[in-house]
Amino acid sequence: MNRPIYLDYNATTPIDPRVLEAMLPYLGDRFGNPSSGHVYGHEAREAIENARKELADLLGCDPEEIIFTSGGTESNNLVLFGVVQAIGDKGRHIVTTKIEHPAIIEPCLELFRRGFDISFVPVDNHGLVDPDDIRKALQRDTILISVMHANNEVGTIQPLSEISGIAKEREILFHTDAAQSVGKIPTNVRDLGVDFLTVAGHKLYAPKGIGALYRRRGAPLERIIFGAGQERGIRPGTENVPYIVGLGKAASIAGRELKGEMVRLASLRDELTRRILENIPYAVVHGLKAPRLPNTLSIAFPGKRTDEILKGLPNVAASAGAACHSHDVKISHVLEAMGVSPEVAMGTIRLSLGRFTTEEEVILASEEIVKALNKR
Numbered sequence: 001m002n003r004p005i006y007l008d009y010n011a012t013t014p015i016d017p018r019v020l021e022a023m024l025p026y027l028g029d030r031f032g033n034p035s036s037g038h039v040y041g042h043e044a045r046e047a048i049e050n051a052r053k054e055l056a057d058l059l060g061c062d063p064e065e066i067i068f069t070s071g072g073t074e075s076n077n078l079v080l081f082g083v084v085q086a087i088g089d090k091g092r093h094i095v096t097t098k099i100e101h102p103a104i105i106e107p108c109l110e111l112f113r114r115g116f117d118i119s120f121v122p123v124d125n126h127g128l129v130d131p132d133d134i135r136k137a138l139q140r141d142t143i144l145i146s147v148m149h150a151n152n153e154v155g156t157i158q159p160l161s162e163i164s165g166i167a168k169e170r171e172i173l174f175h176t177d178a179a180q181s182v183g184k185i186p187t188n189v190r191d192l193g194v195d196f197l198t199v200a201g202h203k204l205y206a207p208k209g210i211g212a213l214y215r216r217r218g219a220p221l222e223r224i225i226f227g228a229g230q231e232r233g234i235r236p237g238t239e240n241v242p243y244i245v246g247l248g249k250a251a252s253i254a255g256r257e258l259k260g261e262m263v264r265l266a267s268l269r270d271e272l273t274r275r276i277l278e279n280i281p282y283a284v285v286h287g288l289k290a291p292r293l294p295n296t297l298s299i300a301f302p303g304k305r306t307d308e309i310l311k312g313l314p315n316v317a318a319s320a321g322a323a324c325h326s327h328d329v330k331i332s333h334v335l336e337a338m339g340v341s342p343e344v345a346m347g348t349i350r351l352s353l354g355r356f357t358t359e360e361e362v363i364l365a366s367e368e369i370v371k372a373l374n375k376r
Helices: 017-027 039-059 072-087 102-113 131-137 160-169 241-279 306-311 333-337 359-373
Strands: 066-069 093-097 117-121 142-146 173-177 196-200 211-215 296-300 348-352
Touching: 017 241, 039 066, 039 196, 039 241, 066 072, 072 102, 072 142, 072 173, 072 196, 072 211, 093 102, 102 117, 117 131, 131 160, 142 160, 160 173, 241 296, 241 359, 306 348
Parallel strands: 093 117, 093 142, 142 173, 173 196
Antiparallel strands: 066 211, 196 211, 296 348
């Protein structure tokens, strides 16, 4: 094997060749500033608006409800701080969960330092939020609920439509970080019932450094950075035209191929799971009985250490839980919130499949994992 089998699609995806092809003209002679009034600017503006429509079609919203950003982290910050800027005088309480990505947790902690009240709702041992716990956490001055759509570590899919019903009863704004779900499972914003939804381009075969925020028409939000009037004045700065084009193309591809890919990836993930468990019956699959992303397998080998497992897998590129923010060997905050014992949590790896994963790779990877774990 010249390069390891890539099973870390939840960390990032390669750029789809079709996406790259769509981007190339805007890295070349279609270089215009979309705010310019001449033909170069018109070309760029048309490309952005086409991409906006492509993403809107995937999310089931109007193009005018899409704001392009630099990625998931910026979109999450824009929601949290932008809502506070808009309606912070009406309330100072925000509800989120204990298993959110740091791009939600860290802004919430900063808001706490600024005097806001933050409730972190627990999850069960499958990583699922109970909507009743959301309801119980609400206060008279709650202004925002933020619950991720699918967890980046274990893949658990949250009951957003039920939580949305609770939010609507109380007229509270509802946001979801859908960085891990867009392009993998249906993410129609009307069906989910959200006011805001975060998209991260590099999770669905677009480049790193591009993302978007769905904002329901009329939902209160103010800008948190200041400049010119791009993106309806909410996200100023000259638009990153090539990357926006790439995100639009990626969304278009995802929309066409979603149903087939969901079935294919779930089948491959289940095959990978079966092959590992047949040979290592003591292994533990996290979130097994919960709705999960079709591509994600979080599996633990009690008594082992994650760093040692991964070191013994030079031919498999996998992750120790969340790959975004730490190289330390410590218990994942997600597994801790799920009540996973330290012995199990410390031996957990995440295997995430994607568009270019083949059955042959799944078979080879399972053999590598079994061989590494059975070494004395």
